[in-house]
Amino acid sequence: MTQAMWALNARRGPVVLAGGSQLVKDQVARACAAAGVTPLLVPVLTEALSLDPLVLLVGCEQVTEGLHGQREVIVVGAAGDETRAWGSAAGLPSSRVVILPQGAGWLAEHLGRFLNPAATGPVVGVLGTAGGCGVSTFAFWCARHAATEGGPALLVDGNPLGGGLDLALGLEDRPGVRWHDLGEIRGTLSAEQLAAALPTDGTFSLLSHTAPTGSVQSPPGDSMGSAGVVLEAARGAFDTSFIDLGSSGAAVPSLAAACDRLVLLVPARPRSVAAAAGVLQAHGSTPVTVVLRGPVLDGLDAWFVAESIGRAGPLPYLPFVRGAAQAEADGRMLDFRVPKKARKVVQSVVAGVVAGVATGGVAGMERTA
Secondary structure (H helix, E strand, O other), X not given: OHHHHHHHHOOOOOEEEEOOXXXXXXXXXXXXXXXXXXXXXXXXXXHHHHOOOOEEEEEOOOOXXXXXXXOOEEEEEEOOOHHHHHHXXXXXXXXXXXXXXXXXXXXXXXXXXXXXXXXXXXXXXXXXXXXXXXXXXXXHHHHHHHHHHOOOEEEEEOOOOOOOHHHHHOOOOOOOOOHHHHOOOXXXXXXXXXXXXXXXXXXXXXXOOOOOOOOOOOOHHHHHHHHHHHHHHHHHHOOEEEEEEEEOOOOOHHHHHOOOEEXXXXXXXXXXXXXXXXXXXXXXXXXXXXXEXXXXXXXXXXXXHHHHOOOOOOOOEEOOOOOHHHHHHOOOHHHOOOOHHHHHHHHHHHHHHHHHHHHOOOOOOOOOO
């Protein structure tokens, strides 16, 4: 099956660069050579789109209208082009920015992993349409289930201002690196080194932010400059990684663009349901599994909400779990026993998103009402 899929994909241009200065072209060629692929260099974006590339590299001077729906877009520029490159990427639904030659190592590793998906662990983002809907708890349940039932799994704290997810799990005293320890990393990071450095509980690992202390002087958001490098290493180190993106992914929006799939928790309340359509539109280039979060109010059941947001019903339904919020507040999430109905939802969601990444489509899921 893998060989057949690759034969089909090989008819497309694996990597195409549209535009770019001579320095950018030279650096892209070197990065592609390191990744074992030969890039196609074309002068304009329209020609690149006609080649239907697996990975589209866009020079920062190119006009980026018409890129909607592209799955893997990387805006490239030389040192001094940062402002223009980020401006080009800002209007795209899902993209990354690489400044060369500094980012050539990252680009080579990223292309190698992207073009060899068999060796890549999926990254799944979990977000909610409203604060307090249990995103951190659900992301942890998913990561722990994946670690228990499959291979090693990682939970990533995506909120630098959240005080540290390790506190909610009771792992704040467990040795291992946090985000602020990785803030200065650029280029590449060894997958093996990352896995060995993180706090663990069996096959479950955590990458957390931490509450500011006297020994952590830089603003919390500064540690996220290494996010792309860290997540690429996580793909090689873990079978699955889950990112706690918080409410609508507002904490660090760029993390959502790095995800292969998203899980959106929608509380069964009118305002949250109304917000779901906007969230889905904002992340239109990334497959999203929508989960209805109980308790159900005002008749907003799994069928009605699915119809309201244009999804096939019924949506997976996560019932209200008594004591879960208190366990998070008390730092007892590791010891909290998840009820059977909630466990079934977690199991079906994890199986669905992982299968969906593997097939590149929207996987069927067990619907639990």
